[in-house]
Amino acid sequence: MRRISGITVAVLLAVAGCSGSTGSEPAPDTGTRTVKFSITEGKRTTGPEEIAVRTGENIALEVTSDQADELHVHGYDKAAQLAPGVPGSVAFTANIDGIFEVELHKSGAAVTKLRVSG
Template sequence: DSTGGAALPGRGHARLLVDGREAGRLYGPWGYVPAGTRTLTVRLHADDHTAWAVSGTPVQATVRLDAAATSPPPPKLAPTTPTGRTVDITVSGSTVAPPPSRIELKKGERLTLRVTSDRADTLHVHGYDRELPLSPGTPATLTLTVDRNGLFEVETHGSGLLLTQLVVR
């Protein structure tokens, strides 16, 4: 378990850059890329967020995606019934309330995130590959069981705001 510790060989995540801008982080076998012709770069990072490098050069790969080769986004998950611990988060412009922090959870605990945004966006829980559309002014609820140890970011995809981090032990 490398939560809060130094980089461990063989552990970490990939940062996804679409057209040169960071679009998200990949902790599993799939990710979402917006439709259209894109330049996609994947750069490897350790759990402590340092870039893995060889002789000072980041470990990364870049490829151009043709619009015809892109696949549709994964299906959106419907809201689930809140149970267990609930965290309410509000997004207004570029302000997140309460301010981003770390939520300590025990492995196997259920967590409900209830997020209200002032704009259309997508809520995403990294490491669990869970996402939910956000509609302006309407609370969106996502419930999950945290079943793996680590540090996982919760963010909005469109605005790229960090909402909180989940620390699962």
């Protein structure tokens, strides 16, 4: 019995040690999915036009802008100040169903739409 337990533990440790993240999966320690965006001259240059998440999912939006601005997630009233070239982010649990605009307030740049549904 003791030998089987030791083998089981060794197999579990080996499997855990071999698992890796591809960057598109939630981080295993936080369960938060991070989506990254870049804004140049008031236009989104990288990142999806829309993000679909399930109600209750943890999401982080990371934005790098070439200008100082404020990132704002409508409906959730989440905001972050952005310095030029420095990533800023907002993280929250998407617990309100609907479609929400994410924008930069100063420039009015549309970052993405957040679609939350159960």
